[in-house]
Amino acid sequence: MADRPGSDQVTTLDTPIRLDYHFSAGAAATPYLRGLAEGKFVGQRCPVCRKVYIPPRGSCPTDGVATEGAEVLADKGTVTTYCVVNVPFAGQSIEIPYICAQVLLDGADISFMSLIQEIPADQVRMGLRVEAVWVPPEERGPTLASVEYFRPNGEPDADYDSYKAYL
Amino acid sequence: MPAAPAPRQGRRPVAVVSFAQAPNVRRDTAHNEVELLLPVIGEVLGNLGITKDDIGFICSGSTDYLIGGPFSFVAALDAVGVWPPKSESHVEMDAAWALYEAWVRLQEGDVDTALVYGFGKSSMGDLGKILALQLDPYVMAPLWPDPVSLAALQARALLDHGLATERDFAEVAARSRRSALDNPKAQVAYDRSADDLLGEDYVVAPLRRHALPPLTDGAAAVMLAAGDRAFELCERPAWITGIDHRVETHALGARDLTSSPSTAKAAEVAGVSAGPVEVVELHAPFAPQELVLCRALGLPVDPTGAGSTSVNPSGGPLAANALMAGGLIRIGEAAARIIDGRVSRVVAHATSGPVLQQNLVAVLEGA
Numbered sequence: 164m165a166d167r168p169g170s171d172q173v174t175t176l177d178t179p180i181r182l183d184y185h186f187s188a189g190a191a192a193t194p195y196l197r198g199l200a201e202g203k204f205v206g207q208r209c210p211v212c213r214k215v216y217i218p219p220r221g222s223c224p225t226d227g228v229a230t231e232g233a234e235v236l237a238d239k240g241t242v243t244t245y246c247v248v249n250v251p252f253a254g255q256s257i258e259i260p261y262i263c264a265q266v267l268l269d270g271a272d273i274s275f276m277s278l279i280q281e282i283p284a285d286q287v288r289m290g291l292r293v294e295a296v297w298v299p300p301e302e303r304g305p306t307l308a309s310v311e312y313f314r315p316n317g318e319p320d321a322d323y324d325s326y327k328a329y330l
Numbered sequence: 331m332p333a334a335p336a337p338r339q340g341r342r343p344v345a346v347v348s349f350a351q352a353p354n355v356r357r358d359t360a361h362n363e364v365e366l367l368l369p370v371i372g373e374v375l376g377n378l379g380i381t382k383d384d385i386g387f388i389c390s391g392s393t394d395y396l397i398g399g400p401f402s403f404v405a406a407l408d409a410v411g412v413w414p415p416k417s418e419s420h421v422e423m424d425a426a427w428a429l430y431e432a433w434v435r436l437q438e439g440d441v442d443t444a445l446v447y448g449f450g451k452s453s454m455g456d457l458g459k460i461l462a463l464q465l466d467p468y469v470m471a472p473l474w475p476d477p478v479s480l481a482a483l484q485a486r487a488l489l490d491h492g493l494a495t496e497r498d499f500a501e502v503a504a505r506s507r508r509s510a511l512d513n514p515k516a517q518v519a520y521d522r523s524a525d526d527l528l529g530e531d532y533v534v535a536p537l538r539r540h541a542l543p544p545l546t547d548g549a550a551a552v553m554l555a556a557g558d559r560a561f562e563l564c565e566r567p568a569w570i571t572g573i574d575h576r577v578e579t580h581a582l583g584a585r586d587l588t589s590s591p592s593t594a595k596a597a598e599v600a601g602v603s604a605g606p607v608e609v610v611e612l613h614a615p616f617a618p619q620e621l622v623l624c625r626a627l628g629l630p631v632d633p634t635g636a637g638s639t640s641v642n643p644s645g646g647p648l649a650a651n652a653l654m655a656g657g658l659i660r661i662g663e664a665a666a667r668i669i670d671g672r673v674s675r676v677v678a679h680a681t682s683g684p685v686l687q688q689n690l691v692a693v694l695e696g697a
């Protein structure tokens with residue numbers, strides 16, 4: 164507790180709070196997380212609209228039905244949109260400027276956020292083709308940290324029409 | 331088409347037409363919240379032969395403190411599939427209050443159906459610490475009082491005032507777990523005598539193990555329908571003829587824990603005493619709280635269940651205590667007994683906050 168100078172009133176108090184949780188990934192996300200430990204992207208498909216979700220959360224948010232199967236996707240895809248991070252913040256582990264992009268894996272119907280490296284920040288663009296750089300096999304685990312980052316894979320840029328529905 | 335009984339509150343009669351709940355279990359590590367809800371929502375719609383496209387409004391009750399992640403109610407909507415977009419809301423409370431909001435929404439008259447659901451997995455965190463955080467953050471919460479200790483203070487106050495005996499607590503527990511033998515979704519069910527239960531050790535005196543609710547992972551859903559739409563969907567809707575909720579101060583030291591004036595006021599407004607109460611489903615997680623609630627509702631206090639009102643025929647929260655769904659389950663269990671034609675007038679109660687701080691009372695009747 165800290166008192167305001169010149170006052171005998173308590174004006175602030177600290178009440179430290181810490182809660183620990185046992186996270187349940189669920190039936191759909193478990194094969195996804197196990198796949199990451201093996202260097203694979205594993206999604207699930209909606210039986211109604213046929214869309215493939217990664218990471219799968221158990222349900223198609225459009226149809227409200229359980230997603231199914233284990234869709235192993237390529238570990239390459241397309242940058243649908245991105246931003247260049249120029250602002251330092253507490254706990255930042257990557258040197259600025261760096262690129263935070265939405266990557267649409269080939270065969271997936273939803274993009275996810277990822278780090279893009281091995282390209283100058285001013286050269287990243289929508290449609291850029293990228294591939295996953297995995298950490299060494301012995302360092303992989305059931306976490307997206309098994310992917311170190313994505314980098315350009317040298318393929319020609321994707322046609323805008325091929326990803327405009329995912330923006 | 332029969333006529334709906336005139337409601338005491340609101341201008342538009344609203345009924346529970348369907349109810350579903352997940353099996354209540356100690357620990358469901360196989361499913362996330364969306365996966366827990368999917369079959370429940372499928373069942374509550376399937377009972378009526380309708381789809382998500384027939385839902386006019388959605389309201390849910392849950393808390394991010396249980397899951398340890400932000401905006402879990404938004405993620406949970408994936409279990410419904412809200413496309414095209416639907417009008418939706420959420421309460422950071424037991425889903426009984428989501429039902430109240432949906433009931434208010436249906437009074438507006440432009441939509442006729444509402445889906446209400448709640449979900450809570452107690453297994454993921456330390457419930458004793460999580461529930462301490464609902465106390466006032468300056469004086470109470472920093473002491474981290476757990477809910478069992480607070481309920482024990484309430485129980486001690488009842489004993490000290492001569493309003494209950496430890497045998498009463500055991501009788502409530504024995505009767506509840508015996509009733510739960512008939513509930514396939516119950517988590518704790520047994521046939522043991524009060525004498526047997528009184529041989530247990532104290533967890534926090536004067537509460538023995540039997541007086542405590544189980545830790546539960548669970549979910550539940552209710553469909554509400556208004557006016558003629560209720561009769562179209564359901565042969566015998568459970569009409570909400572009275573509903574009200576009241577809250578007491580969060581300063582525990584300022585409350586008389588042996589009584590529940592908020593329940594009494596809600597019961598008066600909802601019209602509990604206007605007719606016979608055939609069934610009452612009480613959201614009394616700790617056995618002594620049933621005695622407090624019966625008094626507040628003007629019902630005979632009868633731990634053994636010999637009276638004319640059937641108290642918690644589902645087994646109540648002593649048989650399964652899914653947080654954020656337990657109050658809605660009381661309404662659903664009570665309504666189900668009207669829908670299936672067993673009884674004509676029931677009362678459901680839901681609670682939220684520490685030791686019965688906030689209470690909702692609903693009267694449901696068959697036409």
Ligand SMILES: [Zn+2]
Pocket residue numbers: 209210211212213214223224225226227
């Ligand atoms: Zn779909």
